[in-house]
Amino acid sequence: MAGRHFLQIPGPTPVPDRLQRAMHRQMEDHRSSTFPAFTRSILSRLPQVVHQTRGEAFVFPATGSAMWEAALVNTINPGGRLLAPRFGQFSHLFIQTARNLGYQVDVLEEPWGEAADPARIEAALVADRGHEIQAVLLVHNETATGVTCNVEAVRAAMDRAGHPALLLVDGVSSIASLDFQFDRWGVDAAITGSQKGFMLPAGLGILYLSEKALARVDQCTMPRAYFDIRAMRANNAQGYFPSTPALSLLYGLDEALTMLLDEGMDNVAARHARLASGVRAAVHAWGLRSCARRPEIASNSLTAVLVPEGQDARRVIDLAFTRYDIALGSGLAELAGKVFRIGHLGDMNALTLAGALAGVEMALCDAGIEVPLGKGVGAALAEWRVTA
Ligand SMILES: Cc1ncc(COP(=O)(O)O)c(C=O)c1O
Incomplete structure (x- = not known):
């Protein structure tokens, strides 16, 4: 591709x-x-x-x-x-x-x-x-x-x-x-x-x-x-x-x-916190839930997203990979098929992550998990826009 x-x-x-x-x-x-x-x-x-x-x-x-x-x-x-x-x-x-x-x-x-x-x-x-x-x-x-x-x-x-x-x-x-x-x-x-x-x-x-x-x-x-x-x-x-x-x-x-x-380790941590808040906003806008049960324990380096009951997260991952060239993390052990994981750590910024979220949105829709296209990406952009 x-x-x-x-x-x-x-x-x-x-x-x-x-x-x-x-x-x-x-x-x-x-x-x-x-x-x-x-x-x-x-x-x-x-x-x-x-x-x-x-x-x-x-x-x-x-x-x-x-x-x-x-x-x-x-x-x-x-x-x-x-x-x-x-x-x-x-x-x-x-x-x-x-x-x-x-x-x-x-x-x-x-x-x-x-x-x-x-x-x-x-x-x-x-x-x-x-x-x-x-x-x-x-x-x-x-x-x-x-x-x-x-x-x-x-x-x-x-x-x-x-x-x-x-x-x-x-x-x-x-x-x-x-x-x-x-x-x-x-x-x-x-x-x-x-x-x-x-x-x-x-x-x-x-x-x-x-x-x-x-x-x-x-x-x-x-x-x-x-x-x-x-x-x-x-x-x-x-x-x-x-x-x-x-x-x-x-x-x-x-x-x-x-x-x-x-960059400075405090800035590295702050960048990851900011990126993660955008991903969480996207998950919320999609009407989905994170595997992390409470907001205060949600990770800033990755988000595991639960798919609705009756859906298979493996299908989302496969469609994302084959159609949009994006690799998402799979659910491990008892979470197999229940979650897909979005990594947002390392060499990452708001624009690369916005592209990734767009790929996730399309794959979700393709898998029959209808999310209004652009809604998650838009929620993330609202978090990331520099307004000051
Ligand atoms: C939290 C955690 N611990 C340990 C490991 C195992 O590390 P490695 O695959 O480098 O052996 C991983 C790998 O993803 C991990 O995420």
Whole structure:
């Protein structure tokens, strides 16, 4: 099809030309004497993305799921007990990863479309008088449902309970797009990948650890090999990596950091909030509902839209793809066929998103979900117009 493809899934997100150019280069010796300056350019700036001033950031050739494992095996002893709310497919998979590694996970079930409940987390930690629970696993932004949790409120609940558990946060679809306050929220591990807010192809796993988590790394008795932070840390201190780094992606990451930090992380978060408000206005104008059950937990990086009872969201997604060249996210697990997801994170502005919403409107009508053409787009434009 002529024109540009609209990649409107919540990751991987479109890779800006500038980042594609930064990655398009010859390989080089990653053990050369000049390489450490490059490594340090990345590792010294990564923390600014999440407002981290204490602790360290690490980059692996891997993806977000691998960083779940890296966070766990470096900080939690074999068989350790964990606490985790489950409210969507990614919180489910985080829990499954922990169980597959032999950890015991106490699960707090929440309806999909809801967020983690700090009060329930507090109650579970208060009940754990012996302080057996070693960490709380929290997905900040549940990409399956388009729900954002209040990490700060979860940290406050943990503090009220006076519990020493670590707070391990999945920020795969929040970091580098939504506000993420690593220090202020008392996060011990933050997990992400390169293919969402960082606007790169998949292939880098990024892990932020607090000083408290780093202290656990050395004491932890869990067997680990590739994801051993001790080896990564020792090599990074010299400006190198323990194995061959994903050079092209690192060049992309270096440039992505320049783009993000030039825009300013507060501005990045504000841009995503503004874009999301337009998408929500469009959903409302279409007479549809978001999967997120309450406006205050609706995600600014993606919106999962429920189709009316008796309709199949897969048909909307397929028509959008085949007729209008726009890729929408599908419903995952129990949401299959019930939702389509509009990604609005990364290299995105009001005009690109207006085009995407136009594609969604046409596909909805084609699928028999009649929405007055232009109504959703118009509602979004009213949100986005600069009137000042
Ligand atoms: C919230 C969340 N966590 C984890 C993952 C898994 O990350 P990856 O696919 O990079 O392994 C995803 C992927 O979409 C995600 O959205």
